[in-house]
Amino acid sequence: MNLKSFARPLALxxxxxxLVLPAVTAVAHEDDGKVRDRQRPVRGTVWREGEGAVAGGGxxxxxxxxxxxHPLNTISSGATSGNDxxxxxxxxxxxxxxxxxxxxxxxxxxxxxxxxTQIAFISGPNxxxxxxxxxxxxxxxxxxxxxxxxxxxxxxxxxxxxxxxxSVTTGGGLATHNVAINPQSGYLYRCGGGSSGLxxxxxxxxxxxxxxxxxxSSYYVHDAQIVNITSGPWAGREVAFCCGGLNGGQAExxxxxxDVTDKAQPTLLSxxxxxxxxYSHQGWLTEDHKYFLLGDELDEGATQPxxxxxxxxxxxxxxxxxxxxxxxxxxxITHNYYTHNGKMYAANYRSGIRVFDVGTAGSPNSxxxxxxxxxxxxDDGASFNGLWSVYPYFPSGTIIGSxxxxxxxxxxxxxxxxxxAVANPPAFVDPAGGTTVDVTVTATPGQTLDPTTGKMxxxxxxxxxxxxxxxxxxxxWRASFPASACTETVGYRFEVQSTSGAxxxxxxxxxxxxxxxxxxxxxxxxxxxxxxxxxxxxxxxxSGVWERADPxxxxxxxxxxxxxxxxxxxxxxxxxVGGADGAADVDGGFTTLLSPVFDLSGxxxxxxxYWYWYSNNLGGAPNADSMPIQISNDGGTTWTTLIDVTxxxxxxxxxxxxxxxxxxxTANMRVRFIAQDLATGSLVEAAVDDFRIIDIQCAANALxxxxxGNGTVDGADLAxxxxxxxxxxxxxxxxxxxxDGADLAxxxxNWG
Numbered sequence: 001m002n003l004k005s006f007a008r009p010l011a012l013x014x015x016x017x018x019l020v021l022p023a024v025t026a027v028a029h030e031d032d033g034k035v036r037d038r039q040r041p042v043r044g045t046v047w048r049e050g051e052g053a054v055a056g057g058g059x060x061x062x063x064x065x066x067x068x069x070h071p072l073n074t075i076s077s078g079a080t081s082g083n084d085x086x087x088x089x090x091x092x093x094x095x096x097x098x099x100x101x102x103x104x105x106x107x108x109x110x111x112x113x114x115x116x117t118q119i120a121f122i123s124g125p126n127x128x129x130x131x132x133x134x135x136x137x138x139x140x141x142x143x144x145x146x147x148x149x150x151x152x153x154x155x156x157x158x159x160x161x162x163x164x165x166x167s168v169t170t171g172g173g174l175a176t177h178n179v180a181i182n183p184q185s186g187y188l189y190r191c192g193g194g195s196s197g198l199x200x201x202x203x204x205x206x207x208x209x210x211x212x213x214x215x216x217s218s219y220y221v222h223d224a225q226i227v228n229i230t231s232g233p234w235a236g237r238e239v240a241f242c243c244g245g246l247n248g249g250q251a252e253x254x255x256x257x258x259d260v261t262d263k264a265q266p267t268l269l270s271x272x273x274x275x276x277x278x279y280s281h282q283g284w285l286t287e288d289h290k291y292f293l294l295g296d297e298l299d300e301g302a303t304q305p306x307x308x309x310x311x312x313x314x315x316x317x318x319x320x321x322x323x324x325x326x327x328x329x330x331x332x333i334t335h336n337y338y339t340h341n342g343k344m345y346a347a348n349y350r351s352g353i354r355v356f357d358v359g360t361a362g363s364p365n366s367x368x369x370x371x372x373x374x375x376x377x378x379d380d381g382a383s384f385n386g387l388w389s390v391y392p393y394f395p396s397g398t399i400i401g402s403x404x405x406x407x408x409x410x411x412x413x414x415x416x417x418x419x420x421a422v423a424n425p426p427a428f429v430d431p432a433g434g435t436t437v438d439v440t441v442t443a444t445p446g447q448t449l450d451p452t453t454g455k456m457x458x459x460x461x462x463x464x465x466x467x468x469x470x471x472x473x474x475x476x477w478r479a480s481f482p483a484s485a486c487t488e489t490v491g492y493r494f495e496v497q498s499t500s501g502a503x504x505x506x507x508x509x510x511x512x513x514x515x516x517x518x519x520x521x522x523x524x525x526x527x528x529x530x531x532x533x534x535x536x537x538x539x540x541x542x543s544g545v546w547e548r549a550d551p552x553x554x555x556x557x558x559x560x561x562x563x564x565x566x567x568x569x570x571x572x573x574x575x576x577v578g579g580a581d582g583a584a585d586v587d588g589g590f591t592t593l594l595s596p597v598f599d600l601s602g603x604x605x606x607x608x609x610y611w612y613w614y615s616n617n618l619g620g621a622p623n624a625d626s627m628p629i630q631i632s633n634d635g636g637t638t639w640t641t642l643i644d645v646t647x648x649x650x651x652x653x654x655x656x657x658x659x660x661x662x663x664x665x666t667a668n669m670r671v672r673f674i675a676q677d678l679a680t681g682s683l684v685e686a687a688v689d690d691f692r693i694i695d696i697q698c699a700a701n702a703l704x705x706x707x708x709g710n711g712t713v714d715g716a717d718l719a720x721x722x723x724x725x726x727x728x729x730x731x732x733x734x735x736x737x738x739x740d741g742a743d744l745a746x747x748x749x750n751w752g
Contacts, residue, residue: 063371100130295334301382418504531596540589590676602716620681
């Protein structure tokens with residue numbers, strides 16, 4: 001289970017934007033995953049450290065502290081997506097962030113990262129792709145939407161003045177994917193845009209009006225880093241390390257090393273097509289120029305299960321060697337890398353900023369992740385959402401990040417006193433209290449831990465309590481859980497301080513269930529129909545009737561089901577592929593998804609859970625509809641409402657309900673989901689997947705096999721055991737890891 005699904009709220013007042021996203025200019029990357037996976041921007045007010053811990057606590061992190069966060073709507077009223085970022089330090093030492101959004105470029109002073117303040121916004125061609133670099137006292141902005149090179153004058157930035165001094169339209173087509181600058185030579189390189197390679201401009205002498213001086217068009221170049229070589233056989237050469245290939249980078253994708261010393265006649269020195277290549281996106285040299293660290297944007301989820309960085313030895317420019325790869329523990333897609341002070345700072349989409357110690361890059365297996373800040377709390381999936389880029393070069397240590405849906409993040413590294421690891425985290429904690437957990441607490445280099453400061457924070461429905469975390473032996477510390485209400489989720493996290501005052505703290509909870517154990521009664525991912533009915537007698541909807549299908553994506557309906565395996569879910573009718581968004585939404589009334597009858601008699605604490613998708617905030621009457629979800633214990637004669645869903649999720653979300661909190665469990669249980677169109681012009685879509693019923697055991701049974709605790713082993717207990725057959729849990733009476741014939745023998749031995 002991905003525990004990020006339990007993350008606390010992101011920030012007070014933040015919600016998904018209720019708007020239809022504008023069309024993206026159709027360019028060479030119109031089939032890019034960032035178009036396919038687009039989500040509505042997260043909207044809200046600026047969050048600053050000290051104004052409350054909600055935003056900071058809503059993002060998982062280690063070693064990176066959030067100082068301020070500027071959602072897209074605070075950057076520009078027309079901003080619907082973020083893209084690249086870069087930095088600038090004025091002659092006075094003040095620090096500035098430049099962040100691109102779909103409709104322009106914003107400039108923020110971040111000298112005080114907590115009080116980061118916007119000082120300018122320069123409009124530009126509307127596009128999902130915008131890229132920014134700085135040379136001297138000018139910023140250079142390019143876009144797939146065209147416009148050539150926008151030149152922003154930064155000479156009066158300390159006075160709060162940033163102006164568009166002009167646009168350069170020489171050098172062929174006006175669209176550009178990325179811009180690279182070699183600060184040592186003073187040359188600018190436009191990358192990509194259509195089928196382009198490198199287009200080269202001289203910034204020396206007339207930086208406000210760059211002069212086009214040459215190009216290299218043998219291959220498409222998606223992004224590049226250009227440096228001067230200062231030692232060895234290529235000393236004195238200017239060399240471009242290009243991520244690209246043929247057919248827009250889709251074919252023969254790899255690293256291309258180009259001698260660009262003669263701007264009129266660039267020369268390909270070598271290329272390397274690394275193993276399992278899908279799309280060579282971007283990369284950066286280690287600071288000693290020995291290795292190129294390359295991110296492939298399409299290998300995660302295809303040829304690689306985890307976020308993967310390819311290490312290429314480039315010490316021999318005419319004969320590069322693929323050394324290997326290093327990964328971390330998430331499946332997120334890699335995007336943009338930069339190296340600084342022995343670290344690699346990676347913007348890895350849904351897993352946010354990831355920091356690696358690359359001092360041993362030549363031995364990839366020894367590269368370790370040392371810090372992170374996750375800007376996409378929902379999951380770490382291999383989809384194109386989340387963090388686009390980072391900039392780690394401010395002298396103060398401030399780091400900025402630009403996020404597709406969440407805008408500008410301003411961070412500072414922090415000293416961590418210790419890290420925590422739990423080898424065997426408890427799945428259950430005894431409701432009566434007393435369950436212990438052992439945690440390995442490892443002091444970071446240079447830190448000595450104060451043994452009196454260990455704490456475990458335990459969060460239940462009653463609030464958060466603090467219990468001691470006490471050293472036991474070596475690096476093992478121990479804490480005991482307090483009493484909790486059976487069936488509730490118990491969150492817990494650890495903290496300790498060093499003798500110097502540094503803090504090691506987990507910002508996100510681990511989770512356990514308050515119970516002795518549990519048995520899965522029903523586990524239905526809807527890949528087969530186990531008795532559900534879509535559309536029942538009395539329904540009035542004229543379209544959008546529930547059907548079990550692989551959903552067809554619209555702006556209101558999901559593209560995929562929720563299950564990790566399989567493709568089907570119950571959804572309010574599919575329209576044609578490529579059809580209108582409202583072609584098959586719920587119209588003219590209501591439609592019911594009805595469960596089969598479930599026998600929940602004899603169980604201690606049955607719980608119902610499911611994943612759902614709901615959208616009602618689009619169209620001519622937004623937020624005017626609802627979806628009642630109801631339960632019955634008499635086969636459907638009478639119904640009790642679990643919840644009437646009124647808020648759009650526009651994403652998969654989950655509910656879990658304790659049955660006995662609503663009705664007494666019986667042998668005639670049913671559940672129904674009613675998607676309804678209550679207002680003319682509204683756009684209503686819903687989906688349901690991964691329906692489960694779990695029985696939670698709240699107290700140990702004195703008599704083995706007496707699962708319902710009624711004092712005798714009978715037919716009801718036999719039914720519970722048979723429902724748990726082949727699984728582990730309370731029905732595994734002999735504790736061998738599965739419910740089998742031996743457990744049946746124990747039950748029968750205690751019969752009556």
